[in-house]
Amino acid sequence: MIEEKFDAIVIGAGMSGNAAAYTMASRGMKVLQLERGEYPGSKNVQGAIMYADMLEKIIPDFREDAPLERHLVEQRFWMLDDTSHTGMHYRSDDFNEAKPNRYTIIRAQFDKWFSRKVREAGATVLCETTVTELAHDTRGQVIGVRTDRAGGVIFADVVVLAEGVNGLLGTRAGLREMPRPEAVALAVKEMHFLPEEVIGERFGLKGNEGCVIEAAGTISRGMTGLAFLYTNKESISLGIGCLVSDFASTMESPYALLDAFKNHPSVRPFIAGSEVKEYAAHLIPEGGYKAIPQLFGDGWVVVGDAAQLNNAVHREGSNLAMTSGRIAGEAIFQVKSRRDPMTKNNLALYKTMLDKSFVIKDLMKYKDMPALLHTNSRNFFMTYPQLMSQAAQNFMRVDGRPKIEKEKATTSAFIKARSRWGLVSDAVRLAFAWR
Amino acid sequence: MTIAVAELRVEDKLFQNRYLVDAGRPHIKVRPHEKPSPNLIALTRVCPAKCYELNDKGQVEITADGCMECGTCRVLCEASGEIEWNYPRGGFGVLFKFG
Ligand SMILES: Cc1cc2nc3c(=O)[nH]c(=O)nc-3n(C[C@H](O)[C@H](O)[C@H](O)COP(=O)(O)OP(=O)(O)OC[C@H]3O[C@@H](n4cnc5c(N)ncnc54)[C@H](O)[C@@H]3O)c2cc1C
Numbered sequence: 001m002i003e004e005k006f007d008a009i010v011i012g013a014g015m016s017g018n019a020a021a022y023t024m025a026s027r028g029m030k031v032l033q034l035e036r037g038e039y040p041g042s043k044n045v046q047g048a049i050m051y052a053d054m055l056e057k058i059i060p061d062f063r064e065d066a067p068l069e070r071h072l073v074e075q076r077f078w079m080l081d082d083t084s085h086t087g088m089h090y091r092s093d094d095f096n097e098a099k100p101n102r103y104t105i106i107r108a109q110f111d112k113w114f115s116r117k118v119r120e121a122g123a124t125v126l127c128e129t130t131v132t133e134l135a136h137d138t139r140g141q142v143i144g145v146r147t148d149r150a151g152g153v154i155f156a157d158v159v160v161l162a163e164g165v166n167g168l169l170g171t172r173a174g175l176r177e178m179p180r181p182e183a184v185a186l187a188v189k190e191m192h193f194l195p196e197e198v199i200g201e202r203f204g205l206k207g208n209e210g211c212v213i214e215a216a217g218t219i220s221r222g223m224t225g226l227a228f229l230y231t232n233k234e235s236i237s238l239g240i241g242c243l244v245s246d247f248a249s250t251m252e253s254p255y256a257l258l259d260a261f262k263n264h265p266s267v268r269p270f271i272a273g274s275e276v277k278e279y280a281a282h283l284i285p286e287g288g289y290k291a292i293p294q295l296f297g298d299g300w301v302v303v304g305d306a307a308q309l310n311n312a313v314h315r316e317g318s319n320l321a322m323t324s325g326r327i328a329g330e331a332i333f334q335v336k337s338r339r340d341p342m343t344k345n346n347l348a349l350y351k352t353m354l355d356k357s358f359v360i361k362d363l364m365k366y367k368d369m370p371a372l373l374h375t376n377s378r379n380f381f382m383t384y385p386q387l388m389s390q391a392a393q394n395f396m397r398v399d400g401r402p403k404i405e406k407e408k409a410t411t412s413a414f415i416k417a418r419s420r421w422g423l424v425s426d427a428v429r430l431a432f433a434w435r
Numbered sequence: 436m437t438i439a440v441a442e443l444r445v446e447d448k449l450f451q452n453r454y455l456v457d458a459g460r461p462h463i464k465v466r467p468h469e470k471p472s473p474n475l476i477a478l479t480r481v482c483p484a485k486c487y488e489l490n491d492k493g494q495v496e497i498t499a500d501g502c503m504e505c506g507t508c509r510v511l512c513e514a515s516g517e518i519e520w521n522y523p524r525g526g527f528g529v530l531f532k533f534g
């Protein structure tokens with residue numbers, strides 16, 4: 001198919017692959033990018049919130065033509081029980097700034113735009129091409145890839161594995177392990193279409209302002225999970241994700257959970273009358289710092305979700321993906337500029353640079369969180385939301401019962417459900433994991 | 436009760452999606468078995484596209500046409516060799532319009 005040799009081959013045209021390919025191509029490197037989808041984004045799923053700063057470091061003037069939906073001025077967190085939500089809203093007019101900080105996006109459209117930028121920077125992008133295997137030389141150095149198109153090995157000095165959470169190539173080549181069921185969440189998501197003004201009205205938004213709602217509680221039926229509702233211009237992305245290990249042990253069906261979330265009395269009014277145009281499913285890496293695999297080797301680096309670089313606590317992934325892709329591209333460019341070979345020793349530069357970035361620092365901060373939430377999922381996702389709801393209801397209902405009596409009832413409900421020691425130890429463990 | 440209603444509707448959900456099915460070349464296969472493992476049985480409930488079903492002999496079968504390539508079944512059952520998992524050929528499979 002392609003006879004020439006490339007400086008770099010990037011596998012995947014998602015957030016991390018596009019960042020890596022753009023970084024290298026715009027520095028004059030000869031880059032081939034391979035994507036199995038019909039177009040970039042056709043296989044990708046995201047909530048989705050896109051963080052401006054990380055894209056700005058790659059394409060400073062992205063606001064001029066990137067397909068952005070709404071910029072976020074409000075965030076709501078809900079603790080759900082079956083009939084109520086106890087919530088926190090944060091809204092600030094400061095977010096109505098000239099260069100907003102966070103936007104909602106629609107991935108298929110965003111990825112197409114990003115890919116166009118990659119092409120304009122000079123990379124060769126081939127879609128409808130699944131990479132089937134990494135090619136090695138006799139010493140084990142990665143020297144290129146094989147694809148499902150006719151032809152043999154396509155050669156390159158270095159291969160960037162940007163194949164996403166479900167990356168087959170890296171695991172098959174023994175470069176990293178397959179994610180364990182307790183280190184990945186399965187998320188299902190629907191796109192609900194409504195007129196722009198209706199969305200504005202329901203969420204109290206003007207113009208391009210946006211709002212996101214994230215919800216945890218009995219909706220995940222005791223599983224470690226989170227539901228979300230994000231406003232786009234003319235649609236609402238709505239979904240729920242829980243750990244695969246929890247799904248397997250509870251045998252809950254993901255679409256039943258999604259429908260229960262849609263029918264929750266707190267959610268239903270927001271999507272009433274909407275037209276659903278897509279149903280999607282995707283995994284999210286949740287293992288955090290402790291799940292990060294070996295990131296580089298002879299002739300290869302791995303970036304983004306494939307490397308489990310995903311901050312489940314803050315629900316950030318695409319920015320870690322973009323940043324790791326950019327840093328990998330910069331590191332490779334430095335090695336190449338020195339005319340050094342793409343060996344494991346030289347590519348260690350990628351890890352050195354990544355360690356200094358927010359990507360690793362953030363993941364390190366929450367390194368104990370995934371295990372804590374996993375082992376305590378019933379308390380955090382069933383018991384506490386129900387208790388919170390009862391407490392709020394006790395507080396708000398005016399029914400002639402003396403307030404002191406009601407406060408006592410609330411306290412004793414917490415203690416009864418979890419015991420004093422349990423409450424203290426949950427709080428301490430949560431505080432330490434969060435610290 | 437709610438679950439039963441939802442299950443009826445997953446086909447309708449998938450109907451909204453765009454697929455290019457690679458006819459005759461399923462990308463996921465279940466290894467022939469006598470008695471399915473608990474994880475394999477779980478897939479009949481947990482697969483978000485309801486691709487896995489029990490046949491009348493109590494074995495798990497797959498019809499991968501509605502598959503969204505999420506990888507859940509791979510994470511649960513590839514290591515044990517119970518299923519064989521590949522990506523569809525380039526361009527085939529699910530094609531998200533929004534994602
Ligand atoms: C429901 C959901 C909500 C999310 N919400 C948010 C959010 O609000 N904010 C946020 O920052 N992050 C969010 N994330 C996480 C975010 O989507 C990911 O972290 C991000 O997409 C990772 O980018 P990536 O480039 O590593 O992988 P991907 O975007 O998954 O890209 C991988 C690419 O590689 C291609 N590929 C794979 N294998 C091959 C092969 N063999 N040959 C050729 N091509 C191949 C795939 O087709 C795909 O295009 C969410 C994720 C989900 C599922």
Ligand code: SF4
Pocket residue numbers: 281463481482483484485486487499501502503504505506507508509
């Ligand atoms: S990859 Fe996901 S959608 Fe496809 S069969 Fe497996 S579990 Fe079902």
